[in-house]
Amino acid sequence: MKIVVCIKQVPDTKGGVKFNPDGTLDRAAMLTIMNPDDKAGLEAALRLKEQYGAEVTVITMGLPKADEVLREAMAMGADKGILVTDRVLGGADTWATSTTIAGAIRNLEYDLIITGRQAIDGDTAQVGPQIAEHLGLPVISYAQDIKIEGDSVIVQRQYEDRYHELKAKMPCLITALSELNEPRYMTPGGIFEAYDSEVTVWGRADLKDVDDSDLGLKGSPTKIAKASDKVRKGAGEKVNLDTDESVAYLIGKFKEKHII
Amino acid sequence: MDFALDKKHEMARSLFREFAENEVKPLAQEVDETEEFPMETVKKMQKLGFMGIPVPKEYGGQGCDPLTYVMCVEELSKVCATTGVVVSAHTSLCIDPIMTYGTEEQKQKYVKALATGEKLGAFALTEPGAGTDAQGAVTKAVLDGDEWVLNGSKCFITNGKVADVYIVIAITSVTEDKRGRKKKNFSAFIVDKGAPGFSFGTKEKKMGIRGSSTYELIFEDCRIPKENLLGTEGKGFPIAMHTLDGGRIGIAAQALGIAEGALDRAVAYTKERKQFGRSIAQQQNTQFKLADMAARIEAAQLLVYKAAMAKATQKVYSVEAAKAKLFAAETAMAVTTGVVQLFGGYGYIREYDVERMMRDAKITEIYEGTSEVQRMVISGALLK
Numbered sequence: 001m002k003i004v005v006c007i008k009q010v011p012d013t014k015g016g017v018k019f020n021p022d023g024t025l026d027r028a029a030m031l032t033i034m035n036p037d038d039k040a041g042l043e044a045a046l047r048l049k050e051q052y053g054a055e056v057t058v059i060t061m062g063l064p065k066a067d068e069v070l071r072e073a074m075a076m077g078a079d080k081g082i083l084v085t086d087r088v089l090g091g092a093d094t095w096a097t098s099t100t101i102a103g104a105i106r107n108l109e110y111d112l113i114i115t116g117r118q119a120i121d122g123d124t125a126q127v128g129p130q131i132a133e134h135l136g137l138p139v140i141s142y143a144q145d146i147k148i149e150g151d152s153v154i155v156q157r158q159y160e161d162r163y164h165e166l167k168a169k170m171p172c173l174i175t176a177l178s179e180l181n182e183p184r185y186m187t188p189g190g191i192f193e194a195y196d197s198e199v200t201v202w203g204r205a206d207l208k209d210v211d212d213s214d215l216g217l218k219g220s221p222t223k224i225a226k227a228s229d230k231v232r233k234g235a236g237e238k239v240n241l242d243t244d245e246s247v248a249y250l251i252g253k254f255k256e257k258h259i260i
Numbered sequence: 261m262d263f264a265l266d267k268k269h270e271m272a273r274s275l276f277r278e279f280a281e282n283e284v285k286p287l288a289q290e291v292d293e294t295e296e297f298p299m300e301t302v303k304k305m306q307k308l309g310f311m312g313i314p315v316p317k318e319y320g321g322q323g324c325d326p327l328t329y330v331m332c333v334e335e336l337s338k339v340c341a342t343t344g345v346v347v348s349a350h351t352s353l354c355i356d357p358i359m360t361y362g363t364e365e366q367k368q369k370y371v372k373a374l375a376t377g378e379k380l381g382a383f384a385l386t387e388p389g390a391g392t393d394a395q396g397a398v399t400k401a402v403l404d405g406d407e408w409v410l411n412g413s414k415c416f417i418t419n420g421k422v423a424d425v426y427i428v429i430a431i432t433s434v435t436e437d438k439r440g441r442k443k444k445n446f447s448a449f450i451v452d453k454g455a456p457g458f459s460f461g462t463k464e465k466k467m468g469i470r471g472s473s474t475y476e477l478i479f480e481d482c483r484i485p486k487e488n489l490l491g492t493e494g495k496g497f498p499i500a501m502h503t504l505d506g507g508r509i510g511i512a513a514q515a516l517g518i519a520e521g522a523l524d525r526a527v528a529y530t531k532e533r534k535q536f537g538r539s540i541a542q543q544q545n546t547q548f549k550l551a552d553m554a555a556r557i558e559a560a561q562l563l564v565y566k567a568a569m570a571k572a573t574q575k576v577y578s579v580e581a582a583k584a585k586l587f588a589a590e591t592a593m594a595v596t597t598g599v600v601q602l603f604g605g606y607g608y609i610r611e612y613d614v615e616r617m618m619r620d621a622k623i624t625e626i627y628e629g630t631s632e633v634q635r636m637v638i639s640g641a642l643l644k
Contacts, residue, residue, distance in 0.1 A: 072271065186275045187309045188332070189322030195268040 001054040001148070003045045004108055005078065006101055006115040006131070007038040009062050009069040013120065016229070023224040024091055025121060027063055034069050037116025041176035043183040044146050045114050046077045052148050055079050057108060061089065061100055067199050074194035075186035082108075086203040091217030094122070098130030099214040103207030105135065112153065113173040117142055128175035138168045141175040263562070272328050276335035279308065280343075288340035291471035292616050297422050298471050301343055305377065310347060312375025315355060319367055320375035326506075330513040330568040337517025338524070341620035342471035344517055348510030349418040350374070353628075354381025357427050357448065357503040361491035370425055370450060382423035383507070384414035384477050385500050392633055394429075394497065395444055399479065401430040406486045408449060410479040413461065416627070420475025421460045426451045427503070428477070429496045446496030450488045457482030468619035505581045507628045509571060512564045512584040515592035515624035519557050522592075522599040522617045526550060530602055546602060553595045560588040579641045586634035589624035596621040 011017055011030040018026040034042075045056045058073040060066050061084040070081030084104045092100060105113065113135075115128035125141070132139035144163060145156040151170055156163045158177060204215065213219055241249055254260045265273070283304055291298050305311055313329040315321020322328075329351060337344030355374045358366055373379040390396035399412025410430055417426075432447040451458060461476030491499050527550065530541035540546045567584035570577035596618040600607035607614050625631045 068267065068271070071267075075271065075275075185279055185308050186271070187322065188272050188275065188313050188324045188328055189309055189317065191268050191271045191275065192322070192324050192328075195271075 001048070001052060001111045002109050003048060003054050003056050003112045003114060004105055004110045005038070005042045005045045005056060005058045005073070006113065006128070007042060007058050007060050007069055007073055008035045008116070008119050008121075009033070009060065009066045010035045010119050010121045019227055019229075022091075023227045025227075028065070032065075032069070034072055035116050035119045035121075036178040037118060037120075037176055039116075039183045040178045040180040041114040041116050041174075042073055042076065042078065043181045044143070044174075044176055045112075046184070047181070048112075048146065048148060049077070057082065057110075059084065059101065059104060059108075061085070061092075061097060061104075064201075067201075070199050071191070071194040072186060074197060075190035076184055077190065081197075081199040082202060083199055084202045084207075088204050088212075088216050091220065092215065093220035093222035094124050094126040094130060095221055096215050096217075096219040098127045098134060099210055099219065100207060101127070102131050102134035103210035104202055105131070106208035107202075107206065111170040113137070113171070115173065115175050117175045117177050125175070128173060132173035135173070138172040139175070140166050140168055140172065143174045143176050144180055146174060146176075146180075269327060269331065272324070273331050273335065276310075276332045277338075279305075279310075280335045280339045284336055284343050285339035288342075288613065289610075289616070291340060291342050293470075293610075295465070295470045297473045298340075298343055298346070299422070302346060302377070302380065305347065307377075309377075311350060311377030311380075312355065312371075313351065315351075315359065315371060315375040319359070320372040322375075325568075326509065326571040327565060327568040330509060330564060333510050333513040334517040334520070334564070337514040338521035340471075341514055341518050341617070342469045344514040345418060345469055345472050345511070346380075348507065348514055349383060350381045350423070352507040352510040353383030353418075353503055354423070354425060354427055356506045357383075357490060357499055358450065360502065361448070361499055362450075363487075365487070366450065366490065374425060379424035380419055380422055381425045381427070382417055382419040383427045383503065384417045385429045385504075386414060386416050387412065388415050392630060394446075394500070397429070397431060397444065397446070399428070399430045401432050401447060401449060403432075403486065404483075407483045408486060408489065410449070410451070410457070410482040410484065412479055414477040414479075415461075416464060417475050417477050418472055418627070420473055420477060421453075421463070422473045424453050426453070426477065427490065428479075429500045430479075432493055432496070445494040446500065447493050448490040448496040448499045449484060450490050451479075451482070451484050455482055455484050466623070468616070468621070468623050501578075504628055505576075505578045506571060508581040508585040508634070509564065509567045509577075511624055511628045512560075512567065512581070512588040515585070515588035515621065516557070516560050516564050518617050518621050518624065519553070519560065519588070519592040519595040522596045522614055522621075523550070523553050523557060525612075525614050525617075526553070526599040526602050529606075533603075540602070549598055549602060553598060556591045557595065560584075560591040563587050578637055582629070582634040582637035585624075585629065586631050586638065589621075589631060589634075592621035592624050593618075 009032045012033045018029045020026045056078045057080040058078045059082040118125035129139050140155045142158045143155045144158040147154045154167050309322040312321035313324045317323040333344045333348050374381050387397045401408045401410045428449045428451045431444045433445045457480045459478045464474040533540045563584040567580040570580040599614045
């Protein structure tokens with residue numbers, strides 16, 4: 001089995017967020033991590049590899065320094081890493097990104113594509129399903145459990161209060177939730193091996209069946225009106241009351257705010 | 261000269277830091293309080309290869325270098341010095357001498373099991389009457405047919421009782437020099453837990469690193485196979501000294517970690533703690549103290565990393581190791597004592613980690629060669 005996992009290097013929100021003048025993220029200036037949902041997707045792929053035997057390829061689109069996130073994935077156990085990087089691909093929204101990733105994946109053999117549900121920087125949850133659309137694949141989103149049965153996958157799709165169990169024939173695409181599993185740590189030897197191995201680097205010229213008008217900032221229909229760092233909430237008010245007093249206190253506050 | 265770490269060492273550090281924060285830090289206080297060996301943590305580290313970081317892959321290790329190993333001990337010790345010394349004694353004092361002096365059979369039999377973490381290692385040189393003066397030792401080994409027979413005892417042995425494999429230094433002959441002075445000749449042995457006649461005495465109750473298992477080892481007609489002699493007969497003393505050179509780099513890393521951990525706590529605390537209407541971090545006394553600590557810690561780190569690099573590239577690194585251990589240990593003591601002072605009354609309370617760190621720091625000035633021994637090594641090389 002061949003599994004492709006799409007991963008993204010995202011800002012570590014613990015380190016603060018910085019923006020370019022055009023409202024896009026200044027990725028070069030921020031500390032980065034592997035997007036948590038993607039990491040869960042990678043872990044799921046590595047477990048499938050251990051259970052059923054598979055070759056796991058990780059792919060990312062980003063700045064040249066995004067090769068770090070591929071090395072991290074390889075240090076966890078991924079077999080190959082592909083970095084898609086090119087100036088003309090910069091500033092891409094979800095449409096241009098999914099077009100790019102799909103263009104890259106068309107060069108690969110795969111039975112299963114796993115992406116994270118959404119990235120913590122954009123929070124759109126669009127890129128995974130869009131890739132499936134570009135490639136004409138079935139998609140199962142919000143996976144909380146993945147099993148293989150013959151040439152099909154059986155996936156539990158999470159809802160707020162329940163889950164659906166869905167079966168799809170491979171090849172297909174699954175988007176993973178960070179609750180799917182507890183991703184493993186890298187190993188020291190894995191890190192050394194990852195840095196001794198080659199990461200494949202692809203540019204615009206390596207993308208298959210894509211149109212220039214669908215790529216980069218120019219190919220992005222989304223225009224960012226304004227972006228800002230999270231506004232910090234006030235410290236709030238802490239009160240220590242018994243149950244009856246708490247109810248009376250809350251009712252009073254709700255009335256004061258015209259909520260009830 | 262480039263002082264920046266390369267990317268793979270940076271990534272290794274982030275791994276050790278993440279592991280230490282998530283898996284080790286939450287248990288540090290409990291380990292200290294209960295004096296229980298952190299076996300669950302050791303099992304987790306075994307799974308991730310932390311028990312054989314600098315060992316070549318063909319012997320079950322991770323195939324990394326001494327610097328990576330040192331960073332692991334450093335990051336672990338930042339949050340729990342007990343966990344740091346478990347890895348250090350196992351790697352530097354047990355695996356390293358077998359890798360350096362062992363036969364191929366010994367490496368296959370012992371290093372593979374130790375580096376994968378399936379077995380835990382320890383090293384036994386110190387005796388009740390022989391600390392810095394190793395010549396005061398009395399534990400003997402006599403060859404009887406196909407077996408060595410050991411008699412005597414060793415004390416203050418880190419990883420004692422929990423370890424499966426022990427490097428034991430014992431006297432195998434006494435010779436006279438030209439002036440008629442008697443000289444004890446030592447040899448090194450690999451002793452398995454469970455060897456007939458090998459038992460454990462009292463468990464030491466310590467000031468710091470309280471989760472580390474420190475035991476007395478007792479040998480009463482303990483019989484081990486002839487092939488468990490490590491290196492050449494009569495060369496046990498140089499083997500022990502060379503092993504301690506490596507061990508000192510591990511302890512220096514432990515001391516460095518303790519100091520760094522204490523400074524991290526101090527930076528966070530002094531920003532929060534208010535006195536006279538402002539945070540104590542806004543007061544110059546605090547600022548100057550923190551600055552001195554940070555400068556000292558960085559100097560210690562450079563010495564420790566330099567010693568680790570020397571171990572990777574040089575045959576002899578005694579002086580580098582001695583300088584690193586001397587300076588890092590004294591830095592750990594000075595920084596933790598200073599941080600407790602900055603914390604004031606809270607620093608003296610067990611609820612806050614810095615009290616433990618100060619107790620943990622003290623041992624780094626004592627074990628694997630006291631600070632006085634390190635000064636002897638350094639000045640000995642200077643005045644040669």
